[in-house]
Amino acid sequence: MNIYDIAKLxxxxxxxxxxxxxxxxxxxxxxxxxxxxxxxxNHYTPNVFARGLGLNSMKTVGLVCPDVADAYMANAxxxxxxxxxxxxxxxxxxxxxxxxxxxxxxxxxxxxxxxDALVLVGSNxxxxxxxxxxxxxxxxxxxxxxxxxxYIEDDNIYCTIADDYQAVYDATEELIFSGRQxxxxxxxxHSFSARQKLKGYEDALTTYKIPVREELKLYMENSIHTxxxxxxxxxxxxxxxxxxxxxxLAVGVLKYAxxxxxxxxxxxxxxxxxxxxxxxSCEPELTTVDARGEILCRTAIDSMMALLGGxxxxxxxxxxxHLIKRNTTDF
Amino acid sequence: MNIYDIAKLxxxxxxxxxxxxxxxxxxxxxxxxxxxxxxxxNHYTPNVFARGLGLNSMKTVGLVCPDVADAYMANAxxxxxxxxxxxxxxxxxxxxxxxxxxxxxxxxxxxxxxxDALVLVGSNxxxxxxxxxxxxxxxxxxxxxxxxxxYIEDDNIYCTIADDYQAVYDATEELIFSGRQxxxxxxxxHSFSARQKLKGYEDALTTYKIPVREELKLYMENSIHTxxxxxxxxxxxxxxxxxxxxxxLAVGVLKYAxxxxxxxxxxxxxxxxxxxxxxxSCEPELTTVDARGEILCRTAIDSMMALLGGxxxxxxxxxxxHLIKRNTTDF
Numbered sequence: 001m002n003i004y005d006i007a008k009l010x011x012x013x014x015x016x017x018x019x020x021x022x023x024x025x026x027x028x029x030x031x032x033x034x035x036x037x038x039x040x041x042n043h044y045t046p047n048v049f050a051r052g053l054g055l056n057s058m059k060t061v062g063l064v065c066p067d068v069a070d071a072y073m074a075n076a077x078x079x080x081x082x083x084x085x086x087x088x089x090x091x092x093x094x095x096x097x098x099x100x101x102x103x104x105x106x107x108x109x110x111x112x113x114x115x116d117a118l119v120l121v122g123s124n125x126x127x128x129x130x131x132x133x134x135x136x137x138x139x140x141x142x143x144x145x146x147x148x149x150x151y152i153e154d155d156n157i158y159c160t161i162a163d164d165y166q167a168v169y170d171a172t173e174e175l176i177f178s179g180r181q182x183x184x185x186x187x188x189x190h191s192f193s194a195r196q197k198l199k200g201y202e203d204a205l206t207t208y209k210i211p212v213r214e215e216l217k218l219y220m221e222n223s224i225h226t227x228x229x230x231x232x233x234x235x236x237x238x239x240x241x242x243x244x245x246x247x248x249l250a251v252g253v254l255k256y257a258x259x260x261x262x263x264x265x266x267x268x269x270x271x272x273x274x275x276x277x278x279x280x281s282c283e284p285e286l287t288t289v290d291a292r293g294e295i296l297c298r299t300a301i302d303s304m305m306a307l308l309g310g311x312x313x314x315x316x317x318x319x320x321x322h323l324i325k326r327n328t329t330d331f
Numbered sequence: 332m333n334i335y336d337i338a339k340l341x342x343x344x345x346x347x348x349x350x351x352x353x354x355x356x357x358x359x360x361x362x363x364x365x366x367x368x369x370x371x372x373n374h375y376t377p378n379v380f381a382r383g384l385g386l387n388s389m390k391t392v393g394l395v396c397p398d399v400a401d402a403y404m405a406n407a408x409x410x411x412x413x414x415x416x417x418x419x420x421x422x423x424x425x426x427x428x429x430x431x432x433x434x435x436x437x438x439x440x441x442x443x444x445x446x447d448a449l450v451l452v453g454s455n456x457x458x459x460x461x462x463x464x465x466x467x468x469x470x471x472x473x474x475x476x477x478x479x480x481x482y483i484e485d486d487n488i489y490c491t492i493a494d495d496y497q498a499v500y501d502a503t504e505e506l507i508f509s510g511r512q513x514x515x516x517x518x519x520x521h522s523f524s525a526r527q528k529l530k531g532y533e534d535a536l537t538t539y540k541i542p543v544r545e546e547l548k549l550y551m552e553n554s555i556h557t558x559x560x561x562x563x564x565x566x567x568x569x570x571x572x573x574x575x576x577x578x579x580l581a582v583g584v585l586k587y588a589x590x591x592x593x594x595x596x597x598x599x600x601x602x603x604x605x606x607x608x609x610x611x612s613c614e615p616e617l618t619t620v621d622a623r624g625e626i627l628c629r630t631a632i633d634s635m636m637a638l639l640g641g642x643x644x645x646x647x648x649x650x651x652x653h654l655i656k657r658n659t660t661d662f
Contacts, residue, residue: 063424067409071608074405078398081426090444093394093424095412113421224611251612258614277402280555281582281612283589 003310010038044310062110064094065121066103071276072293076121076148079297087305089116098124104135111139117304119146126150126192144307146300150192151316158307160299160317162291164193167321168200171243171271171289174323176208178331180241180269186253187245188222197245220249227252228259240268247272247279247288254282254328270328284327292319333641341369375641393441395425396452397434402607403624407452407479410628418636420447429455435466442470448635450477454524457481475638477631481523482647491630491648493622495524498652499531499574502602502620505654506572507539509662511600515570517580519553528576551580558583559590572600578609578619585613585659601659615658623650
């Protein structure tokens with residue numbers, strides 16, 4: 001039962017139902033009573049979004065991401081902007097950076113823009129370590145919040161996440177099956193997504209009774225040449241394979257291996273993440289995880305439009321990732 | 332002489348000058364006369380932007396680009412958004428696609444959003460072939476238009492362009508000096524920028540009395556594997572070097588050469604364009620042109636803020652590109 005059904009049953013327009021929900025003085029008392037009666041008979045409770053959605057709506061959605069120059073985020077923003085505009089919504093973009101205080105400020109500022117909903121792109125808003133996410137919960141008291149690959153449990157926060165845990169668990173398992181024992185976990189982040197990946201890595205090792213070694217978890221900047229150079233600083237570290245949480249890190253490993261004359265995948269197997277253009281630019285081309293960014297965005301938009309139509313929607317949707325096998329692994 | 336100078340000389344606030352310029356009823360007749368007298372004495376004519384800039388300003392800038400998933404545009408949008416917000420301006424983003432009708436519609440739609448200025452990112456708005464740019468000139472009658480790497484000559488249109496002509500002229504010359512004669516020009520576009528690049532290529536050949544061969548100009552989609560496969564379809568085409576107008580095209584050439592066992596740079600030299608992450612992901616790493624996207628954006632923002640301050644600004648600024656020599660050329 002949604003706003004369209006109520007309009008039909010009460011024999012009024014959707015705009016009239018919206019006016020009643022928003023308590024507009026433009027509706028006659030008689031019409032108002034009729035609509036409210038139909039709503040009551042059908043146990044229909046208008047959701048927060050429908051309530052915000054009055055005639056005052058600017059038909060604008062706020063998009064916030066840390067950095068739109070990042071390929072994953074750029075693709076997400078491009079997809080969201082194009083498809084939201086297809087529904088008549090404009091997008092205001094805020095790039096917040098990665099620092100806690102900057103993210104908080106961006107979210108607070110964008111709320112002043114009379115947006116109908118907020119979309120947080122990327123897993124950096126779901127709290128890194130002890131980070132406080134109260135500011136996001138506060139926004140959700142006013143407008144619905146949609147998270148792309150982040151998860152916060154609260155009313156009016158709707159999350160679409162990739163199953164990064166399972167993807168890394170499966171990739172680690174494949175490496176183990178192909179005879180690898182010393183698997184390096186290489187990451188640039190402690191975001192929600194990076195934490196899921198780390199857990200998938202650790203759980204797969206534990207399942208196959210391979211010790212989880214602290215020295216085989218390395219964190220560094222996601223930059224091809226920086227990664228290559230950092231690995232030179234760790235040249236005594238022995239590993240026979242790598243799971244990288246970003247393709248850029250994985251390409252850095254390939255550069256390091258080439259510089260040292262190490263064969264890939266013979267001596268070192270490498271798995272990247274995101275299936276970006278980088279993964280087909282390098283040599284050998286990367287085995288990588290397709291994190292389904294576009295499907296996450298499509299799901300978030302479908303949910304938003306359903307909520308807008310007065311439907312009740314799921315607060316958490318998980319999308320399965322897909323391992324793309326190319327030439328940096330021998331499985 | 333700008334709006335700040337007038338405010339100082341008239342001993343009023345900038346807001347008051349703005350009110351006078353915008354003919355607000357909130358200013359007393361006496362103050363109005365005083366400010367107008369100072370403006371007249373100093374031959375100060377408020378520019379269109381200052382006129383638009385009244386107390387009704389939403390402090391919002393419209394950003395339009397064909398596709399923010401493109402790395403060049405994503406970097407430009409990230410830089411513009413961050414730095415405009417530093418000046419207190421929010422950004423509304425529209426991704427227009429590449430089709431003439433879609434670009435026209437995007438620009439018309441965004442004008443309804445009460446923006447203070449419009450920024451067009453990328454060289455696809457400056458008219459490809461016979462394309463009509465009247466719709467952009469119409470916008471410029473209402474608000475200032477800033478073009479990033481595009482050029483349209485008209486009042487209230489301010490263009491910052493990279494010297495793509497000279498960059499390709501110089502790269503072609505370097506290839507000729509290193510003994511190359513059959514230089515393939517590979518492009519995915521007929522945009523303003525692509526036309527400048529083509530002209531640079533042709534003029535350099537002409538200077539050194541090398542015939543311009545039509546069969547050595549190829550146009551194809553900017554996709555690594557598509558480029559590789561298309562070149563296989565042209566495998567009888569003889570060339571000893573390539574100037575590509577995008578790094579993705581150049582990486583496609585490397586994939587083709589590897590598949591055929593052709594040595595780079597020995598048998599084929601390759602020059603890419605944009606100095607993207609792709610150019611350091613591939614092997615060998617690409618010689619490429621740094622098209623100075625960030626400097627173009629910074630210049631456009633500086634111009635916008637100067638215009639906003641009541642200054643007269645240049646309508647066209649040209650920025651020199653920089654050839655980055657890596658391992659796909661032997662010069």
